[in-house]
Amino acid sequence: HHVKGRQRSASIVTVEPVGGDSLEEVLDQNAYKNINSEWVNYKGAWVIHPVLIIIGKIMVDVIPGMHQDASWTIVNLSYLLISYIMFHWVTGIPFDPDSHGGAYDDLTLWEQIDEGAQYTPSKKWLICTPIALFLISTHYTHYNPWLFAINFTALLVVLFPKLPQLHRQRIRFLYRPGYTSGAATPAT
Amino acid sequence: MALPLSSSGSGGLFKLSKKSSQRTLTPSSAAEYLASLKAADDDALAREQARSHSPTPARDVVHASAVNYAPSIASTPALSFASTAPSSLSSPTTYAATLEEDDDPLVYPDNPPTSNDPPPSALHSEFGYCNNEEYRYTSSYRDGTSLFPQHQDPPMTILLATYISYLFLIAIGHMRDFFGKRFWPGYYKHLMSAAGYAALNSDFDSFYTRRLKLRIEDCFARPVTGVPGRTILMYNRVSPDFNVSFKLTGQLTRALNVSSYNYLGFAQATGGVADAAEESIRRYGLSALGPRLEAGTQDLHTAAEALVARFLGVEDAAVISMGFATNSTTLPALVSRGCLVLSDEYNHASIRTGVRLSGASVRLFKHNDMASLEQILRESISQGQPRTHRPWKKILVVVEGLYSMEGTFVDLPALMTLKKRYKFYLYVDEAHSIGAIGPHGRGVCDYFGIDPTEVDILMGTFTKSFGAAGGYIAGKKVLIDKLRTINHAFAYAEAVSPPVLTQLTAAMASIMGVAPPLLTPVGAINTQSTALIPYSHPGPAPAAILPSWMHLPPALLSGVEGNTRLRRLAFNSRYLSQGLRKLGFIIYGHRDSPIVPLLIYNPGKMPVFSRLMLAANTYPGAVPFVVVIVAYPATPLITSRVRFCMSASHTKADVDRLLRACDRVGDLLDLKHGCPKHERWTVDEVIDRAVELVHMD
Numbered sequence: 001h002h003v004k005g006r007q008r009s010a011s012i013v014t015v016e017p018v019g020g021d022s023l024e025e026v027l028d029q030n031a032y033k034n035i036n037s038e039w040v041n042y043k044g045a046w047v048i049h050p051v052l053i054i055i056g057k058i059m060v061d062v063i064p065g066m067h068q069d070a071s072w073t074i075v076n077l078s079y080l081l082i083s084y085i086m087f088h089w090v091t092g093i094p095f096d097p098d099s100h101g102g103a104y105d106d107l108t109l110w111e112q113i114d115e116g117a118q119y120t121p122s123k124k125w126l127i128c129t130p131i132a133l134f135l136i137s138t139h140y141t142h143y144n145p146w147l148f149a150i151n152f153t154a155l156l157v158v159l160f161p162k163l164p165q166l167h168r169q170r171i172r173f174l175y176r177p178g179y180t181s182g183a184a185t186p187a188t
Numbered sequence: 189m190a191l192p193l194s195s196s197g198s199g200g201l202f203k204l205s206k207k208s209s210q211r212t213l214t215p216s217s218a219a220e221y222l223a224s225l226k227a228a229d230d231d232a233l234a235r236e237q238a239r240s241h242s243p244t245p246a247r248d249v250v251h252a253s254a255v256n257y258a259p260s261i262a263s264t265p266a267l268s269f270a271s272t273a274p275s276s277l278s279s280p281t282t283y284a285a286t287l288e289e290d291d292d293p294l295v296y297p298d299n300p301p302t303s304n305d306p307p308p309s310a311l312h313s314e315f316g317y318c319n320n321e322e323y324r325y326t327s328s329y330r331d332g333t334s335l336f337p338q339h340q341d342p343p344m345t346i347l348l349a350t351y352i353s354y355l356f357l358i359a360i361g362h363m364r365d366f367f368g369k370r371f372w373p374g375y376y377k378h379l380m381s382a383a384g385y386a387a388l389n390s391d392f393d394s395f396y397t398r399r400l401k402l403r404i405e406d407c408f409a410r411p412v413t414g415v416p417g418r419t420i421l422m423y424n425r426v427s428p429d430f431n432v433s434f435k436l437t438g439q440l441t442r443a444l445n446v447s448s449y450n451y452l453g454f455a456q457a458t459g460g461v462a463d464a465a466e467e468s469i470r471r472y473g474l475s476a477l478g479p480r481l482e483a484g485t486q487d488l489h490t491a492a493e494a495l496v497a498r499f500l501g502v503e504d505a506a507v508i509s510m511g512f513a514t515n516s517t518t519l520p521a522l523v524s525r526g527c528l529v530l531s532d533e534y535n536h537a538s539i540r541t542g543v544r545l546s547g548a549s550v551r552l553f554k555h556n557d558m559a560s561l562e563q564i565l566r567e568s569i570s571q572g573q574p575r576t577h578r579p580w581k582k583i584l585v586v587v588e589g590l591y592s593m594e595g596t597f598v599d600l601p602a603l604m605t606l607k608k609r610y611k612f613y614l615y616v617d618e619a620h621s622i623g624a625i626g627p628h629g630r631g632v633c634d635y636f637g638i639d640p641t642e643v644d645i646l647m648g649t650f651t652k653s654f655g656a657a658g659g660y661i662a663g664k665k666v667l668i669d670k671l672r673t674i675n676h677a678f679a680y681a682e683a684v685s686p687p688v689l690t691q692l693t694a695a696m697a698s699i700m701g702v703a704p705p706l707l708t709p710v711g712a713i714n715t716q717s718t719a720l721i722p723y724s725h726p727g728p729a730p731a732a733i734l735p736s737w738m739h740l741p742p743a744l745l746s747g748v749e750g751n752t753r754l755r756r757l758a759f760n761s762r763y764l765s766q767g768l769r770k771l772g773f774i775i776y777g778h779r780d781s782p783i784v785p786l787l788i789y790n791p792g793k794m795p796v797f798s799r800l801m802l803a804a805n806t807y808p809g810a811v812p813f814v815v816v817i818v819a820y821p822a823t824p825l826i827t828s829r830v831r832f833c834m835s836a837s838h839t840k841a842d843v844d845r846l847l848r849a850c851d852r853v854g855d856l857l858d859l860k861h862g863c864p865k866h867e868r869w870t871v872d873e874v875i876d877r878a879v880e881l882v883h884m885d
Contacts, residue, residue: 023547027544027550028544030549030550030551030552031540031544031550032540032552033533033552035820035821035825036821038824038825039825039826042347042824042826043341043344043347043826044344044347044826045351047344047348048348048351048352051348052352052355092392092393094392094393094396095393095394095395095396095397095821096821097390097393099537099540
């Protein structure tokens, strides 16, 4: 894996491509359907997002003294946080290391969906849901500038890695080439 | 001294819990045996007196002395009451009714043979006795039945509940990992790096195994003893630390076995085939002592290969000692880099391992979807190899005859049409369908009525239908001769051992029937060569192929018993899958398939299903069932299932019991989302109209 840009340690931000198209990786990936990421296309996998949001909203509203704008902000931020961790932080497949031989170890769930194809229906839904939730939350926060800024920033942070240009790219801060964490598979 | 049959009739109605089919491990010394025999006698006497005193509902108590209660051996002393006939040890024709086993449906048949019937040739606990000719069916493809997998969908609430269940399990699992590593590091030493060394196991890779599968570990890998026939004897175990470790309690439970691949019921310790295997050990020993290409080939191997070739109706066959290895060594020998392998979505791990080892390009097509296959074919043929766009050296389509997780047959007629049009090579893996499907048991080609020589490579295993082990490759003689030299298993792996070879030879000969030996014609050049022995497919095996010392009993030799087994299996499979559908469950697969997956969806319901079936308290008079539950990641995320494997050794009464138990558990767990309520039948209706169900469309 080579790092784009200057390779001196003075670089604050570098972009590193991960994954690969080597023959072994392609063969390992093609041997099985990736059931870790296939479920986003199954029946009910889209509906579960609004259902979980509604359940979360109800649970947050139960807290006494909760205002609607705080409640919607909390729900918005929690959904973005959980979906970020699930789709863009954790890499690899948490079972069956023999079947795929580590071919997906560097890929997040987003990059595994639909075998890396872009602009697929599931990806479009997963982009629209946080946007819709953000719009609802801005309505209920009455466009308060502070809350708007928080929600908007969070939305951008979550939407940024979903861009097709960032497919299999990692943004690293103060990256030192040659330093590895030592773990072959990602940390929990 | 003959014991009168119990006069208390079927006490089954009043027996609330499972039978006292709990026995301990065999005693280790003569003194212990005699002591336990005395204890057994006292028990039997006490029970006889108790029975004559009061007809109270008997709770099956484990007596204080039961800890030492041992099954007696066949030749018990004459004055003993406890002349039990433990199924694994007595001679097959003694159905000595005993006080504890006379109404145990697992050991004693519901409709025992009368004095007019021929004596049964097998132990009821290994191969069920069923004399009713109505419960037979011939398995063959009915023109017009759709082979495209039709999956019903449950209501949306069930699917949403399934997603939420997995979310809970994963969240709780992560929390436990997080806090556990900080507060109880002793238990997580193997998952954390220490003293400069990396962790022994990756906690991420093993997350599902540790946090999901471990919770229900008592439903998997149960220790058993004896043959996995119609019933199986399990060692009971308990876990003091939530399934991390298990302790054997010392008691055994006999359960009805709907989880083993035993399609024709050849998993028997008694019977003609088992006797032949025993005889082969006396003659040949236990091992072939070498790879095939290096002094490991014996006359048994040549005979078995000739028999397999005739069984399938092809020119030649090769036999390999391990079924998995058959695929994983043959595929690299057939294809290499520059070839294209089109493999079904749900193919077995052995096929995928073979394809990955070969280095060929692979593409998956949707399960049993010939339109998807055709689209991929057209795309691949027109595009050629990646990057260079040169034409492919070979295109090999790999399918399975019967898929073990789905219960679907390959759409072979449509596949043959595609083959004629696009001219690819076809490899059919008949691991589950050989011996179990088709009017003569010859596999999917027999089932669909297709000439087996049209399929380029036929592969199969002997584990499922023949009670043996290993696999075979069959096809044209040119291909098999070449494969014998380049297949790794022939060059490096040990050859099939003689008892296993004899088991598969005898079982296969029983299914085919053996033709009486012909007089050798005058002027025959080489009567040793099996290739010159005439054979017409499908037909009986020529006697000259079989070893001369193999003496099978007449029922097996004539092929009558083999034919009965095939028809019993077809009836049982069809009955169970139709019956479960009529009860309202969602069942995948085709109606003729001996594998019947019942969909459960929710991961939490799986262990409950398994434990309820084993505990045998689903309905009065229930027997314990041992079933296989499968979930993510062996199946797609939402479709967890329980998979029943039917066998010729089951009787209709066994399937009735299974239907009753499933009906009750299905009501308890809300599993009936198949056909709507007004179309469902009650379980009594299903049982009464069984024969009509089987012949229904």
